[in-house]
Amino acid sequence: MSSVVDESVTVRRVAGALTAYACGDALGVPYEGRPPTEDGAEVIETPRASDRWAAGATSDDTALTLLVARCLVDGGGEVDAVTFLSRVAAQDPPVPGAGPSTRAALAAFRATGAVPDDREGGTNGAPMRALPVGWSVPPERVDLLVARTVELTRATHRAPEALVAAVVMAGCASWSVSGAPVAVVVARAVELVEVARPVCGDAPRLAGLVGAVVAGGWSPPPSGVGLDAAETVAAVLHCVRSAGSVRDGLVAAVRCGGDTDTVAALVGGLLGGGSSAEAVRAELPWSGLVAVPDAGVVWRLASGLVALRESVR
Incomplete structure (x- = not known):
């Protein structure tokens, strides 16, 4: 009986994490590409349109993260890179707002039908969609x-830094929905960098930034958080480490400036893992004004992901 209860609790946590991820994405969209801001929470939490997105819209971050979750569930956890690219390429309409590494990979895949054998692609699209893993x-x-x-x-x-960054975010997500305290989730990031090295290669910049965050010695760059995978992970861990709640973390992520939708989405995905979808929505009353995925879809994906999780224990 206890394993059934534990599984149900984890499903609720994954649903909360996915809901908070989408909320963070939507909150960050209007501030994307802008310098850091001191706007008050009441201003940041008022959904409004940007040059590319309607008010309350989520970006490619949520679209691709949902696709990763669907691929994992549909494939019983056995999803390869070619299958994933095929599904991204088949999206109709295409995933809006995809980043430079994803666009380049799709162009190469459409031309050759294969995944390139190189070390290209070092942007934050790697950690951005890693949480479902x-x-x-x-x-x-x-x-x-x-x-x-x-x-x-x-x-x-x-690129090694991007691969390791993705492993760090996936590992932090795994610990988050297991019920680990935020301090433990952040501390595990240091270990995950080392664990990933034999498979992914060295990631010295990421290792240095993560170490600085854990030691409390990292601050967001004055120009805002860029598309660099290592810098994005540092910003996410920095916001998670200092947040008192999901709401606090999301507002802090937006205030960092730069790639605010990705940072806020990942912050939400980690902090929301300690809650449930209902609790996240209650804490973020403005969530009713944004394009959060349908609750039924979220629950089905969460249930499928947790079934995979339980099957490999």
């Missing part, structure tokens, strides 16, 4: 977490 794997199966993350990430991002 962590939701599908328990923390003790770090070998499977690394393998599954790398296979799904290399479809578009093959």
Whole structure:
């Protein structure tokens, strides 16, 4: 009976994480590409349109993260890079707002039908869509977490720093929905960098930034958080480490400036893992004004991901 209860609790946590991820994405969209801001929470939390997005819209971050979750569930956890790229390429209409590494990978795939054998793709699209992998794997199966993350990430991002960044975010997500305190989730990031190294290669910049965050010695760059994978992970961990709630974390992420939708989405995905979808919506009353995925879809994906998680214990 206890395992059934534990599984149900984890499903609720994954649903909360996915809901908070989409909320963070939508909150960050109007501030994307802008410098850091001191806007008050009441201003940041008022959905409005940007040059590219309607008020309350989520971006490619949520679209691709949902696609990763669907691929994992549909494939029983066995998803390869070619299958993932095929599904991205088949989206009609195409995924809006995809980043430079993803666009380049799609162009190459359409031309050759294969995943390039290179070390290109170092942007933050790698960690951005990694959380569902962590939701599908328990923390003790770090070998499977690394393998599954790398296979799904290399479809578009093959630079070592990006691959390791994806592993770090997937691992943090796995710990988050296991009920680990925020301090533990952040501390695990240091270990995950080392665990990923034999498979992904060295990531010295990421290792240095993560270490600085854990030691409390990192601050967001004055120009805002860029598309660099390592910098994005540092910003996410910085916001998570200092947040008192999901709401606090999302507002802090937007205030960092730069790629605010990705940072806020990942912050929401990690902090929301300690809650439920209903609790996230109650804490974020403005969530009713944004394009959060349908509750039924969220629950089905969460249930499928947690079934995968339980099957490999």
